[in-house]
Amino acid sequence: MHKTILHQSFTLSYQVEGEGLPVVLLHGFAEDGTIWDELTASLKNNYRLITADLPGCGKSPLPEIPKTGMPLEELANLVIALLDKEGIRQCVLIGHSMGGYITLAVAEKYPDRLKAIGLFHSTAYPDSDEKKAGRRKCIEFINNNGSPAFIRQSTPNLFAESTRKERPELITSLIDRYVTFDPTALIHYQEAMISRPDRTHVLQQFTGPVLFIIGEQDAIIPLQSSLQQTHMPRLSHIHILENAGHMGMLEDKDGSLRILDDFLRQY
Ligand code: MLT
Numbered sequence: 580m581h582k583t584i585l586h587q588s589f590t591l592s593y594q595v596e597g598e599g600l601p602v603v604l605l606h607g608f609a610e611d612g613t614i615w616d617e618l619t620a621s622l623k624n625n626y627r628l629i630t631a632d633l634p635g636c637g638k639s640p641l642p643e644i645p646k647t648g649m650p651l652e653e654l655a656n657l658v659i660a661l662l663d664k665e666g667i668r669q670c671v672l673i674g675h676s677m678g679g680y681i682t683l684a685v686a687e688k689y690p691d692r693l694k695a696i697g698l699f700h701s702t703a704y705p706d707s708d709e710k711k712a713g714r715r716k717c718i719e720f721i722n723n724n725g726s727p728a729f730i731r732q733s734t735p736n737l738f739a740e741s742t743r744k745e746r747p748e749l750i751t752s753l754i755d756r757y758v759t760f761d762p763t764a765l766i767h768y769q770e771a772m773i774s775r776p777d778r779t780h781v782l783q784q785f786t787g788p789v790l791f792i793i794g795e796q797d798a799i800i801p802l803q804s805s806l807q808q809t810h811m812p813r814l815s816h817i818h819i820l821e822n823a824g825h826m827g828m829l830e831d832k833d834g835s836l837r838i839l840d841d842f843l844r845q846y
Contacts (some may be wrong), residue, residue: 635764
């Protein structure tokens with residue numbers, strides 16, 4: 580069922596399916612809640628799944644953003660507003676990439692609202708100087724060329740080499756899905772990611788279990804950098820998807836489903 584909440588200047592559209600343990604799935608950059616569709620179709624039989632469209636993505640409009648930007652911490656507050664609206668005291672929160680950055684911001688400020696968290700191709704490390712410079716170039720590219728050119732250029736890099744060769748239709752369909760993404764939203768999210776702090780202390784201090792789903796061929800969040808973080812939590816569940824880059828939920832749907840279901844059924 581599609582629902583909406585208003586929180587401060589934000590209008591958040593989200594979907595609730597199934598019953599049982601509340602599980603919130605947060606999408607990544609240049610995506611919306613439908614990125615999880617193939618997984619939720621099956622997981623909704625066992626869990627109460629909530630997939631939100633972050634502001635400016637999917638069905639959620641982008642509000643007027645002040646000059647100070649739209650920090651990821653504000654989006655963490657929005658996740659809590661959503662839990663409050665649904666009457667959920669504690670959930671499992673899982674974020675894909677940028678959704679994982681928001682997950683860690685929630686875990687930092689509201690740890691008692693989380694039973695467990697999951698980083699799906701994500702990281703607690705901040706951007707390196709090189710990564711920040713790359714994001715500034717990307718903002719310039721979007722300003723000069725628009726979002727269709729940006730989505731066409733950046734999407735193939737999200738996939739493993741083997742996916743690019745053997746299943747190019749996955750890439751074309753993702754491009755088609757997001758080619759008209761709001762360029763202002765893309766720019767705000769790039770800025771928000773540049774400003775996010777190191778959150779490795781959150782991994783160290785969080786008392787619940789942490790799930791890591793890592794793409795062996797992920798060019799955005801490299802395997803080695805993810806592995807370095809897996810020893811930080813008190814309890815880590817670590818899974819490496821061999822045939823995936825940054826889009827395991829599409830590149831290895833069955834593997835992703837198995838991992839999520841095995842993790843969630845414990846809580
Ligand atoms: C994402 O998929 O959310 C982004 O690629 C994350 C990032 O750029 O750091």
